[in-house]
Amino acid sequence: MSTSVRLVVFIALAALAVWWFALRAEPETTGAALVDIVVPDLPQSIRQGESLFNANCASCHGANAAGRDGLAPPLVHKFYEPNHHGDAAFQLAVQNGVRAHHWQFGNMPPVENITPDEVAQVTAYIRVLQRANGIQ
Numbered sequence: 014m015s016t017s018v019r020l021v022v023f024i025a026l027a028a029l030a031v032w033w034f035a036l037r038a039e040p041e042t043t044g045a046a047l048v049d050i051v052v053p054d055l056p057q058s059i060r061q062g063e064s065l066f067n068a069n070c071a072s073c074h075g076a077n078a079a080g081r082d083g084l085a086p087p088l089v090h091k092f093y094e095p096n097h098h099g100d101a102a103f104q105l106a107v108q109n110g111v112r113a114h115h116w117q118f119g120n121m122p123p124v125e126n127i128t129p130d131e132v133a134q135v136t137a138y139i140r141v142l143q144r145a146n147g148i149q
């Protein structure tokens with residue numbers, strides 16, 4: 014083998030090793046719930062909000078807003094109590110997306126095809142879950 018071929022092989026192997034270690038360093042993403050949620054009996058008026066949440070938010074925020082490992086935080090969490098993230102914060106998050114600031118999950122993209130009235134229903138549903146879990 015000529016020196017230059019050897020050099021190319023060496024660089025390729027080194028790059029492969031760096032790539033492999035970088036991949037291995039990725040945190041594991043399981044999608045598992047991040048907090049234990051007490052699920053209350055939902056009043057009829059909240060059921061629509063629950064369906065809208067399941068259709069638009071649960072893929073990231075998880076069933077019962079318990080969060081998903083590696084994807085998105087629980088919304089049943091002290092950070093999101095009404096005094097810290099009022100209902101307007103929910104509207105803004107859905108409309109504009111969220112730049113990651115509390116967590117390491119990355120940004121939340123804006124959610125398309127959901128009206129402000131529907132977001133209000135989702136928020137009311139989350140508030141019921143929050144209260145059932147001592148967050149108010």
Ligand code: HEC
Binds near residue numbers: 066071085086117121
């Ligand atoms: C593609 C994944 C994804 C989807 C879908 C998603 N979110 Fe999020 N959301 C995130 C992530 C990630 C964060 C955390 C950002 C951070 O680090 O603060 C977040 C944060 C939030 C916050 C906190 C906003 C703030 O000001 O800190 C609210 C409220 C929220 N989401 C509501 C919703 C609602 C309601 C829906 C459904 C209509 C929804 N999200 C759908 C990923 C998602």
